[in-house]
Amino acid sequence: MNDLISIPCVLMRGGTSKGPFFLASDLPSDSRQRDQILLSVMGSGHPLQIDGIGGGNPVTSKVAIVGPATVSDADVDYLFAQVRIDQQFVDTSPNCGNMLAAVGPFAIEAGLIKATTGVTRVRIHNVNTGKLIEAEVPTPDGRVAYMGDASIDGVPGNAAPIALTFMDAAGARTGMLFPTGNPRDRIDGIDVTCIDCAMPMMLLEATALGVTGNEPAAVLNANGALLERLETLRLEAGRRMGMGDVSSQVTPKPVLISTPNKSGDLGVRYFMPRQCHPSLATTGAVGIATACISDGTVASRLIGDRKPPVVLVLEHPSGRLEVKLDTRDGKTVAGILRTARRLFEGRVFAKPIAQMVCAA
Structure with a gap:
């Protein structure tokens, strides 16, 4: 038929x-x-x-x-x-x-x-x-x-x-918050945090790759050398996170972080993985915010000491996204308004x- x-x-x-x-x-x-x-x-x-x-x-x-x-x-x-x-x-x-x-x-x-x-x-x-x-x-x-x-x-x-509350999002894919066993690793001379919280991600400072992290998404998408370098780092991060060959997968997501450009707490450019998100993924925001309150990560090193209960403001290409972090029964919960x-x-x-x- x-x-x-x-x-x-x-x-x-x-x-x-x-x-x-x-x-x-x-x-x-x-x-x-x-x-x-x-x-x-x-x-x-x-x-x-x-x-x-x-x-x-x-x-x-x-x-x-x-x-x-x-x-x-x-x-x-x-x-x-x-x-x-x-x-x-x-x-x-x-x-x-x-x-x-x-x-x-x-x-x-x-x-x-x-x-x-x-x-x-x-x-x-x-x-x-x-x-x-x-x-x-x-x-x-x-x-x-x-x-x-x-x-x-x-x-x-x-x-x-619509209020979303992520209950114990750690280890969503790998079963571990830090699948490599470390809050910070070094890949090809770059400090990265491989985190699995709502979404497996690889976080690194934008300046380590020669950009500010405040660029519009279209500018980053036009930077072929940047995208190629991010993909190389992502593939190795996926291997170290126990995810195998991730060349045909969209995770882990590469994330560039930077000092905020306005009044937020952290600048974020989230890739999907070969194109910069026009704003920011909700699951990505949960993981990035969790990295901010976790000792030893590239995010906590950039943002300073933050512990729940706390509201973190993440600046993305289209504006801002707030993540409220708290603890419930000894576990971190994250709230986001959508x-x-x-x-x-x-x-x-x-x-x-x-x-x-x-x-x-």
């Missing part, structure tokens, strides 16, 4: 990212078949993703798959997929905290969880990392509210606030799986 596959879909903005949201039950349970559908839906393998609904940028080539919880302390499962633009590849190794902001509203409106009057707390199990995140979704009159007075840098206008919006709902079309497999 050559008919296109029709799948229910909701396009949502979550934080500073955007992508289709699917119910897990509407996609194949076989991961290979599922990924083939996602590649077709997004139009991967073309820089503009012209034959799909992807936006031709890593922050708009993301997918969220949501279903009933498979663990007892959660309400829903959330599987994140980073769909490569230039390659036919789906990476489910990382989490995305920006897309995470829309998981609660989607789950409520999909009937996976019943809304309460006022605020509905949704306990989200991130399948990628096995970690739990709590989302507080505004639900006046028992319905999701998208309009409000909250604003986040990188998104125009105002919207209803917003989300439902953009459209309907059905998206994919090529037949057999045709895609043959083409591959």
